[in-house]
Amino acid sequence: MLDRSDILETLDMIDQQHLDIRTITMGISLRDCAHPSMGRCAEKIYDKICRCAARLVETGRAIESEYGIPIVNKRISVTPIALVAESCEGGNPAALARAMDRAARTCGVNFIGGFSALVHKGATPGDARLLDAIPEALSETELVCSSVNVATTRAGVNMDAVARMGRVIKETAALTADRDGLGCAKLVVFANAVEDNPFMAGAFHGVGEPDCVINVGVSGPGVVCHALKSVRGAPFDLVAETVKRTAFRVTRMGQMVARAASERLGVPFGVVDLSLAPTPAVGDSVARILEEMGLETCGTHGTTAALALLNDAVKKGGVMASSHVGGLSGAFIPVSEDEGMIAAAEQGTLTLDKLEAMTCVCSVGLDMIAVPGDTSAETISAIIADEAAIGVVNSKTTAVRLIPVPGKQVGDRVEFGGLLGSAPVMPVHPESAAQFIARGGRIPAPMQSLKN
Amino acid sequence: MRAVMTVIGPDRVGIIAGVSALLAEKHVNILDLNQTIMGGIFTMVMLLDTATANCPFEELRAAFADFEHVSGLSVRIQREDTFAAMHRI
Structure with a gap:
């Protein structure tokens, strides 16, 4: 049998010292959700997230109960939405943020990340549309998190994107002024963003990742x-x-x-x-x-x-x-x-x-x-x-x-x-x-x- | 599945009787038991085989949550793997 002092030490860590698993984050690729119609794209996003993450929260709770270790958050990260929405002809990407928000509520997760764009060397028209939509997306949704990568060691710093993000942050604060600028708490500007980060607000599911993955x-x-x-x-x-x-x-x-x-x-x-x-x-x-x-x-x-x-x-x-x-x-x-x-x-x-x-x-x-x-x-x-x-x-x-x-x-x-x-x-x-x-x-x- | 149960609280008559009666009722076998009084505090660690239990783990856990409430003792039950992961390489 295990040593009694080891068992009591572990229990003390959980009960007294706040030892917990901060998050189980399911990464979901949305690359197969692209569609010329923004409305159809939103539907595909909602369906795929709900399909992949249907059992995420219930599984997290079961593990928590059996292993006796608190799992504070269950979250979802998705492919940067700028990539998914690139081929949409017209429409506002904020509609996709609302689809993400609805899917997150249906699945019962705490946050969903990936309303993101990677613009460290330059922005495509799709990236630009997404950046413009961030303030609206963050003010109208509750669970959606956004991140933008503006620099990498290999590409340098995109100062046009840096300038733009200053304005995006100010606008997001203004649109959520009634909540003390809370929208900005869900927006991260990165250099060298990682593709498998399970923590919010910066989580997104990188393009080199599999269709669905669990990060803890x-x-x-x-x-x-x-x-x-x-x-x-x-x-x-x-x-x-x-x-x-x-x-x-x-x-x-x-x-x-x-x-x-x-x-x-x-x-x-x-x-x-x-x-x-x-x-x-x-x-x-x-x-x-x-x-x-x-x-x-x-x-x-x-x-x-x-x-x-x-x-x-x-x-x-x-x-x-x-x-x-x-x-x-x-x-x-x-x-x-x-x-x-x-x-x-x-x-x-x-x-x-x-x-x-x-x-x-x-x-x-x-x-x-x-x-x-x-x-x-x-x-x-x-x-x-x-x-x-x-x-x-x-x-x-x-x-x-x-x-x-x-x-x-x-x-x-x-x-x-x-x-x-x-x-x-x-x-x-x-x-x-x-x-x-x-x-x-x-x-x-x-x-x-x-x-x- | 093997689970570890810990029972900690002020010592008195009948703690083991109460815990083991509830375990028997749930058809859970006790594989090992280690009990002592540390600084006047009753401390018991049990290794259980919950595979034979007549209810799901969640229900067993809930039964002991009620027991914890009534007895005033601190009772924890969780998979043995939790401790093995942390203390064995």
Whole structure:
């Protein structure tokens, strides 16, 4: 029989330290749903999603019950809709977002991602139509998430798309002003977007993926933080080892759930994304892990180094625990979704500039950050350009999910509710970048050698 | 299917009797049992064979959720695989 202390330790992780599977995400290809008629395309999208994901939620619940491990979200990601809608003759792609929303409700999932376009080198007419439709799509649907890839290491940064996304974000905020710009919480601008990410709002089903696939995202900042309490004051070698051991266990749990879901649904297993995804709950924070390493407040000097260690150790511990690791895999730093980050930002220690530095060493980017409602589109674009540059030069995924909250100023607080949490409105630099953004064009792809 | 059941709570007379009576009623066989008092707290870990149960797993789980409510003990039942995945390579 298993060791009693191991069993009790596992139960303690689940009951006290918020260990959970953050998401089972079913990736569904919609490439066979293209049709010249937008209406028919929407019907085909609805039918295919409902057909593939009919048993997703019920299967997730059964696994949750039998294995005794919470599975917080069941989600769907689909082929970037810009590709599916490219051959539609006329019509507004927002109709497809509504079809996705209806399908997600029918299946009972928490979110559906993939109202997306990949425009890192340029936009087709279909891409342009989709970008134009994003504000409407996000304001009229509840469960649909959108993402746009504006840069890659091989293609450089598409500054025309960067400029456009600044305006799209502002327009989305305006159309959802009655909900504090909530639409922007469902919109991510990527550099080097990954094709198998199970986490929202950035999930989409890449073109290199099979027809249908199961990806699982694990979590567990609380478990890591708890483990680090046992090595207080010890050298970093031991800190890294402790994080690795913990990440290994958490990922094993993810691998087990992914295998079970894949077998029961008769759908191939894709990847386990071994990310530390925080929630607004106390004891489920990435910021508190960094503070446990010896920082008074997250955001102070030393934070970037602490996050670098954490991000690397999570990957090292996780890779051996799963047959296929993918997605974003690392530590997330979404401000509004992390109780410790919220506290550090409210205190003024955690600033946008420090967060930007942190994104150089963590798995994603500037995530769930509320900024003043009067922040200009050009400033938002400039923030996106900075983030994209970091991703492109360092060959990593970076992303921007900013919410310019209509009518709110620095010092105000915004409540998004649920896992999206709440956030203080953080200051941006008032100096203009308008002329910089107005140039347009592309920033060329960076050198891949002579790396200094 | 093999499942692990843990029962934790303040010690008193009849905890094992209550748990095993309910298991017998559901036709679940006990394969192994490990019980101790840790710091005054009754702690029991059981390995069960639920293959012979006369009800679906979900119903068994619900029965023990009710038992948990009435007895004031913390009762968890889940597949053995959960622990094996985490603690065995």
